[in-house]
Amino acid sequence: MAVLLLLLAHLIADFWLQTDQMVKDKLKYLKKHFLHHLLVSGIALAIIWVYLFEFKHIIHYFVLPLSFIVITHLLIDLLKIKLIDSIKSTRTDNMKRVVFFLMDQVLHVVIILLSCTLFIHISIPDMTASFKELSGTSSLHLVNTVLFIIIVYILATSVSGHIVKNIVGSLPSEFANFEGELTLRNKMIDGIERDQPKTENSFTGEYHYFTYSSPTRSRGKLIGYIERLLVIVLTVIGAYPSIAFIIAAKSIARFKQLDDRNWAEYFLLGTLSSIFLGLVIGLIVQGVLM
Known part of the structure; x- marks a missing residue:
């Protein structure tokens, strides 16, 4: 329970309590973070202290x-900020940001596991056993399962969303809101030759219009979010062919936009x-719960 509770606390603070502005200018909002x-x-450790060690x-x-987790978290964040600021403007910017983000999260998880080992005296075998008890007969299996499900939900929504956003990069607003291309053709006849039935002198004018929608990023x-949650559920139950229907549904909804190669x-x-x-x-969920 202790490991899952501390992991959940980290994810809540790092993703649910951080605004987009805090992410963009993390150094400015470092104190708030x-x-x-x-x-x-502190709340998570207080629960662990009361429940496991009875005050x-x-x-x-x-x-x-608490001091160990918070201070090391601050140091890791400062290191990440320095590394991101050192990135030059190249085509590989997005992938570098993804790598730094994953390294940052791995370091935080290592610190949490290390703090559990050093201060709460939970060994690695005990941590492994706690995962095996998620669906077992332990008296704590319900609490562990609930914590695990919430962690998976945050990973599937906020964490994965942040990774996807960094992979695809940012787009100009007119490109992000591109809806489709409309072509109009108009056949015109020269006025001078209009009264001469035997002579056909005409030309066709073609006009291209690009249609855009209002911003719908939310x-x-x-x-x-729903897509990844559905994929997780389908993967856990082994219904892999059904994942193709999700891709097909998205393609149908974006059919007109797919005419543009860049957007496609x-x-x-x-x-x-x-x-x-x-x-x-x-x-991962399938391996833990099954």
Whole structure:
């Protein structure tokens, strides 16, 4: 329970309590981000301290792990900021950001596991056993399962959404809202030759119009969330062929937009990235629960 609770606290502070503005200018909002982790991690450690240790040894079981987690989190974030600021403007910017993001999250997880080992005295075999008890007969299996499901939900929505956003990159507003292309053809007859039935002197004018919708990024984000959650469920139950229907449904909904090659490539990259992340998380869930 302790490991899952601390992982959940980290995800809540890092994704649910962070605004887009805080992510863009993390150095400016570093104090606020620090306070978020101090508060959420403090609540999680307080629950662990009360439940597992019954108010005993507050320094060792509460103060020290909280200080260790928050200070190391701050140092890791500063390192990540420095690395991101060092990125030059190249075509590989997005992939570098994804790598830095994944490294950042892995380091945070390692710190949480290390703090559980050093201060809460939970060994690696005990951590492994706790995952095996998620669907077992342990008295804590219900709590562990609920925590695990919430963690999976955050991974499938906010975390995966952030990764997909970094992979596909940012688009100009007119490109992101592109709806389709409309072509009109108009046949015109020269006025001078109009009264001469035997002479046909005409030309065709062709006009191209691009149609755009109002910004609906929040709707697209919601579609991505539902898509990955469906992929996870289908993966867990082994219904892999059904995943193809999700891709088909998205393609039908975006049929007109797919006429534009650039938009089609953007759509394909985002969809494949989202499906891949859903499959990976689904296989992890399947391995833990089955």
